[in-house]
Amino acid sequence: MKRLFVLLFSFLTLTVYAEAPVEGGEFQPGDMITHHIADDYTWHFADGVVLYLPVILVDNGEFKVFSSHNFYGENHETVPYNGYALEHGHITRVNEAGEPLEGHAALYDFSITKNVASMFVSVALLFIVFFIIAGRYKNNPKSAPRGIQSFFEPIIIFIRDEIAKANIGPKYERYMPYLLTVFFFIWFNNLLGLMPGGANLTGNIAVTLVLALITLLITVFSGNKSYWKHIFATPGVPTWLAPIMIPVELIGILTKPFSLMVRLFANITAGHIIILSLFSLIFIFRSVAVGPLSVAFATFMNFLELFVALLQAYIFTLLSAMYFGGAVEEHDHAEDHH
């Protein structure tokens, strides 16, 4: 049995090893990890199984669409194409000789990257799962849930009762679509990110920024009179403190979604970095003996990450609900606690 394990580990390490030093030379764990958690123009499922994703550029107001395959030569080295080249994972303008060109006009990159493609996959999954469930509810609304429906129903009820009702109050109903969507979007993408070959979508700052921004916008637009009164004329605070209080409160509006953005990004990225680091140990020590230990730790981390995937989705949803609750809360008892 033990021998079998050693064999298995050596086999696994060998395959990965064959991929790791693509550029040749020393194994650079930092580069490998950065490459894995960053976005990419190709989707590397396994060695040799690569999906070349489309590149969409807006150069000087002009759309340029082509396959990212054009950037790769026969030996998987990067080559310039049509005046563009891949430089450290980004597309830049180059001249005929392949030397970087300082941009005069803006070059916007709207490519369907690995993250975007992975998001489309998650969206397709969300649609399939929840349209099936919604169909079940439509067809027999009063019968007991079954199959996939009985798995998701307690989660939906939990979000409604423990997150929305508990934190927002009687006006919870109009926030339900956002809370449910954001919860399942984050959870599904967290889990997809943990799959082999998965993208680090929820560990990307752009994604968490958009989600946090939507939470911020909903909070600001649903803020009632007492919410704004607490910001511009906090009850119980002397008027001469207003020049300090108002900026502090305004910053407070922004720090809440900022913390949402950083928390999700940092948690998911950190999880990926830890797992990748544990695997890197094998190549750093160049020893099969480290393999079992590395794999044991990485397996443990993976289980932890499965939990974190759910936890972070829950926390994002819960905090969003709390911010909405703060915005719609009626402060009839405002004078009591001062």
Added chain:
Amino acid sequence: MELVTPGIGLLFWQTVTFLIVLFLLGKFAWKPIMTALHERETSIESALSAAEKAKLEMQALKADNEKLLAEARMERDKILKEASEAGNSIVETAKLKANEEGARMIEQARESIENEKRAAITEVKNMAASLSLEIAEQILKRELSDKTAQHTLAQDYIREVTLN
């Protein structure tokens, strides 16, 4: 630094995709799901309250039934009591009647016996009278055949008459 610099492409795609997902799921998934959940909860709640109501009704019915049963039992006891009383009184009156009848019959018997006795006595008296007449006739017939005896008898009567 690269990690914390949001790329415009992903920002754009994420915003567009998320808003579309939010709209489509909100319209075609969350709305029917939430409505169905709400409906099911209210129907379960109403079913439970209906069951509770039915239980209470059942209890009331049972209490009513018990009351009815108790009343019926009381009624039965009353009827039984009345019946036994009636029976007793019937027996009593029958006994009385029988006694009366008996007494009357005894009286009648006694009367008829008395009558019979009286009739018998009368007959005996009549018989005795006729017998004595016959005897007296016989005696007179024999006495009158003898002259001295007739004479003595006449003499006796005369004496008795004078004495009176």
